[in-house]
Amino acid sequence: MGNDRDLIITAIENTIVLKKNILADQGLITAVARIADSITAAFTNNRKVLLCGNGGSAADAQHLAAEFSGRFYIDRKPLDAEALHVNTSYLTAVGNDYSFDEIFARLVMAKGRKGDILIGISTSGNSANVVKALETAKNLEMTTVGFTGSKIGLMDAHCDHLVKIPSSDTPRIQEAHIVIGHIICELVEKKLFGARA
Numbered sequence: 001m002g003n004d005r006d007l008i009i010t011a012i013e014n015t016i017v018l019k020k021n022i023l024a025d026q027g028l029i030t031a032v033a034r035i036a037d038s039i040t041a042a043f044t045n046n047r048k049v050l051l052c053g054n055g056g057s058a059a060d061a062q063h064l065a066a067e068f069s070g071r072f073y074i075d076r077k078p079l080d081a082e083a084l085h086v087n088t089s090y091l092t093a094v095g096n097d098y099s100f101d102e103i104f105a106r107l108v109m110a111k112g113r114k115g116d117i118l119i120g121i122s123t124s125g126n127s128a129n130v131v132k133a134l135e136t137a138k139n140l141e142m143t144t145v146g147f148t149g150s151k152i153g154l155m156d157a158h159c160d161h162l163v164k165i166p167s168s169d170t171p172r173i174q175e176a177h178i179v180i181g182h183i184i185c186e187l188v189e190k191k192l193f194g195a196r197a
Contacts, residue, residue: 036187048080052104053121067185073196104133114141125153134158
């Protein structure tokens with residue numbers, strides 16, 4: 001029981017330290033504000049937000065898509081946002097017939113248009129299917145956003161905006177990604193629909 005308690009306390013302390021490091025990173029704060037502005041502009045111009053990631057990052061992509069397309073704080077019209085992994089028949093067909101590396105890029109090719117946003121989420125920054133999707137989005141003149149960790153990754157070169165969480169600990173990075181994602185959702189909703197009551 002004592003060791004469990006120590007692990008719990010250490011994990012909570014580590015996430016608090018990371019959040020304080022994020023608060024102190026003015027470049028990261030500025031990047032978050034710019035991402036919110038880009039997404040707001042896209043929605044204002046009837047464009048969409050596509051999101052992709054693997055594993056826990058896929059769950060985060062789906063979570064944030066739901067916040068945009070459903071609601072966050074305000075009861076308002078839905079916003080066009082979609083996580084690219086939710087069609088399992090598509091994923092298994094393309095993964096089998098082409099390659100797992102192609103699963104997101106092919107959907108970006110099908111759905112993406114100039115002025116749309118692609119948010120790629122990868123804690124390592126090196127997920128091949130996310131990198132390929134970002135490359136494809138850049139070729140389509142979409143705005144590309146990366147959520148990743150502190151290490152330099154392959155996706156960095158393909159992102160107009162980067163949220164680089166100052167950590168190499170995957171669970172802590174994912175926790176921070178969803179905090180930043182929620183903040184972006186709140187900012188976008190406020191800019192488009194006004195402050196919540």
